[in-house]
Amino acid sequence: MTNKISIIRISAIAAALLALAACSGGGEDGHGEAGEAHAAPTSSSAGLPQGHVTAGEQLASAKGEATGQSCVDCHGAEGNAPIDATYPKLGGQYADYLAHALQQYRGGDREHALMSSQAKSLTDQQIADLAAYFGSRESQLRDLHDVH
Known part of the structure; x- marks a missing residue:
């Protein structure tokens, strides 16, 4: 019974870690796929569109x-x-x-x-x-x- 509870806990922890990784973008750098460039911000802190x-x-x-x-x-x-x-x-x-x-x-x-x-x-x-x-x-x- 103890082994079954341990397996359930480990499964729950693994599921939680996978969910957190998906929310954070995953990848090696935490910004999506490894080496993937981040898109430029769409606005400034002044609430303006991206400048060119x-x-x-x-x-x-x-x-x-x-x-x-x-x-x-x-x-x-x-x-x-x-x-x-x-x-x-x-x-x-x-x-x-x-x-x-x-x-x-x-x-x-x-x-x-x-x-x-x-x-x-x-x-x-x-x-x-x-x-x-x-x-x-x-x-x-x-x-x-x-x-x-």
């Missing part, structure tokens, strides 16, 4: 209707050469941060004479694309604690 770097690059050079300026007119090539020291470098910044900032400008929660009007007509996809593009550029950001 190529579309963002084109959009960054397109003149906005509100001001007649493009992103690179003020923030420079790849977002790393602003025309004014008060304009931030965008290249290499976290894409989610950039997306959130553009959403705030668009919604009026953050204000700037040029940025508020530039962002007002941007769609969620355009914001995601711009954030993906500038986030993918080489970073020239620096920690202000290191400035002497």
Whole structure:
């Protein structure tokens, strides 16, 4: 009788482990089949669709209707050469941060004479694309604690 109970317990534990493995995706790396590439996330933490770097690059050079300026007119090539020291470098910044900032400008929660009007007509996809593009550029950001 003891052997029968042990076999039932072992079977139950094995079934539970198989169920857990199926829920976690299994595989050697815990992400599906061994060596299988993971699909890109479908949205950002800002609730936007997945951004496309190529579309963002084109959009960054397109003149906005509100001001007649493009992103690179003020923030420079790849977002790393602003025309004014008060304009931030965008290249290499976290894409989610950039997306959130553009959403705030668009919604009026953050204000700037040029940025508020530039962002007002941007769609969620355009914001995601711009954030993906500038986030993918080489970073020239620096920690202000290191400035002497």
